[in-house]
Amino acid sequence: MSSTWLIYMAFAAVLVFIGLYCLLSQRNLIKLFIGIEIIGKGISLALVSTGAVRKSIFTAQALTITFIVVEVCVVAVALAIIINIYRHTKSLDIRKLAKLKG
């Protein structure tokens, strides 16, 4: 039981690491959201695998579904903000958002 759980949690940590690396290194706004999505995948993998190993898969599924709904809302709002930023600055480069001119 423990070794299976270890493998799942190790892979979940790897997914979170990949997403964090994407957030730290990329400059395109859409790429940054792809990084956030990858972190979300790691979280849902950790939830479901823990539920499967600890014999409480129903609660884990309920939590995962809640997480997915929240994730969809976050992505919808964030992509709407990205489209507005693109209309405003004509670019998706995050460095161009550093100017606070009105």
Added chain:
Amino acid sequence: MTLQIALLGGVVLLSVAAILVRDILKAAICLAVASLLLGILFFVLNAPYAGVFEISVVAGLITVLFIVTIALTRAEGDVRESKWVAWVFPLFFIVFLAIDLLTMKALIGKIPTLASSPEGGTFGEALWKGRTFDLVAQIGVIFAGVFAVLALFRKRSKDE
């Protein structure tokens, strides 16, 4: 266990591809396939409801949202990524993998065992009776998202 590890390896490989590929459209499709593999893994782990949500919502709806955004912005060429991103990644990845394998066993050993006994009943009972407050919060989050998108795309009046 071989199938699970193959699926997990596929998810990790496609996620790496999603951040290293330069074309954003290809990155979004890599992300969708990774979600699909993760959904299949949920089915293997005996969690069919989470698998259905993962495949239909994350692999379907979010990918559509990403592709619509990419089509509406069409500004892939103007963002210059720095060159060291792809070169430094394997180094960081290997270092993290070593730390991960060395420390994860001690970390999960520290997680306390839940006091409750293994759950019985069905998924419906666990969702509707056990997590009722979560469902109310989900409705609130969905409304917040809808109103936020409406507010962001409203037409500006001439006075503004």
